[in-house]
Amino acid sequence: MKVRIAFDDHDSPIYGCTTHFTALFIEEIRKWGKVRLLDFPYLVRLNPNIPWKTRGNGSTMIVVDYRGELDELLDLAWNASLEYVEEVSKAKLYDRKPGVAVGIGDPPLFELYKKAVSDVVTLDYAFRLASKLGILVRGDRGVIGALAAMGFSGPYTYELLAYRRRENWGRFRRVDPKSVKLIDVIGFPHTFSNYDYVESKPLIMPHGNDPVFYGIRGTDPALLERLAGLIVSEEKPDFSRIFKTNQSTDAHLLSPRTRPYSTFDGIVEVKEVKREGKDVNIWTSEGMLIFVFKETGELNQAASLLESGDVVRVIGAVKPSSRYGRVIEAERFKLISLRRRVSLANPRCPICGGSSESAGRGKGFRCRKCGHSFSKEKVEVERSTPLSLSWYYSRPLRHLSRPIFLRI
Numbered sequence: 001m002k003v004r005i006a007f008d009d010h011d012s013p014i015y016g017c018t019t020h021f022t023a024l025f026i027e028e029i030r031k032w033g034k035v036r037l038l039d040f041p042y043l044v045r046l047n048p049n050i051p052w053k054t055r056g057n058g059s060t061m062i063v064v065d066y067r068g069e070l071d072e073l074l075d076l077a078w079n080a081s082l083e084y085v086e087e088v089s090k091a092k093l094y095d096r097k098p099g100v101a102v103g104i105g106d107p108p109l110f111e112l113y114k115k116a117v118s119d120v121v122t123l124d125y126a127f128r129l130a131s132k133l134g135i136l137v138r139g140d141r142g143v144i145g146a147l148a149a150m151g152f153s154g155p156y157t158y159e160l161l162a163y164r165r166r167e168n169w170g171r172f173r174r175v176d177p178k179s180v181k182l183i184d185v186i187g188f189p190h191t192f193s194n195y196d197y198v199e200s201k202p203l204i205m206p207h208g209n210d211p212v213f214y215g216i217r218g219t220d221p222a223l224l225e226r227l228a229g230l231i232v233s234e235e236k237p238d239f240s241r242i243f244k245t246n247q248s249t250d251a252h253l254l255s256p257r258t259r260p261y262s263t264f265d266g267i268v269e270v271k272e273v274k275r276e277g278k279d280v281n282i283w284t285s286e287g288m289l290i291f292v293f294k295e296t297g298e299l300n301q302a303a304s305l306l307e308s309g310d311v312v313r314v315i316g317a318v319k320p321s322s323r324y325g326r327v328i329e330a331e332r333f334k335l336i337s338l339r340r341r342v343s344l345a346n347p348r349c350p351i352c353g354g355s356s357e358s359a360g361r362g363k364g365f366r367c368r369k370c371g372h373s374f375s376k377e378k379v380e381v382e383r384s385t386p387l388s389l390s391w392y393y394s395r396p397l398r399h400l401s402r403p404i405f406l407r408i
Contacts, residue, residue, distance in 0.1 A: 004061055015210065107150060155246075251400050273307065
């Protein structure tokens with residue numbers, strides 16, 4: 001029978017990774033002999049705004065053909081989880097609360113998945129839903145992510161994750177940047193978010209002590225396999241595994257809301273734009289405050305050019321604020337309309353057409369060229385702007401955010 005097995009919360013700040021555990025578990029159950037893998041394993045990123053999220057806020061799932069009792073499979077999965085979090089990731093020392101879920105077929109969990117990628121799901125609700133649907137669960141908070149992974153449906157991409165040998169954990173990752181740029185060029189447009197062309201640096205390596213060496217993102221698993229062979233490094237990966245994932249699909253926009261920790265997606269009118277250091281704060285006519293941090297790069301630069309009356313569609317994270325009540329941290333915006341930009345300028349000389357200067361308070365103007373004095377009102381001059389009616393993105397993209405060129 002077709003069975004889904006899902007996991008979450010197996011990493012810690014020092015070691016471990018839920019995808020690493022899942023890859024190891026796949027090899028373990030293959031040796032067991034009672035299961036057959038039916039698809040790529042799944043890496044499902046959840047709501048990026050949750051304050052108690054794990055490092056990448058990703059859960060995992062595998063789909064198998066299984067011959068046996070579900071209880072036996074749950075015991076095997078849970079025991080493997082406990083061994084990993086105690087001996088490998090040390091997750092229990094950092095209040096990680098792993099969860100495991102096992103269910104038959106295709107349980108109707110899409111609504112839970114939608115909520116889990118853009119809002120807050122309570123543990124009590126997750127347990128009640130699992131019981132109602134006959135899904136076996138074990139563990140704590142990780143059960144939420146595990147059930148959400150089971151409910152994933154919709155557009156997907158792939159990521160090839162290469163893992164390090166144990167003796168290299170914690171050591172600096174060294175990969176030839178030119179080789180990363182090469183695979184990104186060769187693979188385009190079927191690869192994405194692997195190289196930063198502004199900062200001229202690879203984006204495939206994480207920075208922590210986890211066992212992931214690098215991850216190559218794309219839309220073609222066969223291509224990812226070929227490109228991995230072009231990565232140049234003195235360190236050789238221990239093994240690799242391709243995951244099917246909701247990364248770069250804009251899944252967090254499935255159910256936008258305005259409450260804290262949800263994803264906001266709405267059209268607003270700019271009332272005032274202020275700079276605080278290098279950050280840009282946008283006050284809207286609707287009474288909202290939108291933060292555009294300096295780290296967003298081009299998005300921050302574009303935000304600084306907005307003016308009162310401009311209309312924009314904003315996508316971002318809703319965060320609670322002790323000072324403002326609620327704020328939006330922008331990840332992108334689209335200019336819907338631009339208010340006409342005008343400035344007042346001194347009039348041209350009516351005699352020779354030359355430029356003029358003020359002749360003194362209440363005394364009119366004097367031509368700089370011929371010296372003629374005259375009285376006239378200042379004139380409106382339309383100003384140009386580099387902004388256009390298009391999307392502006394943060395340079396660093398979150399896991400779920402779809403690159404502007406990507407078609408999936």
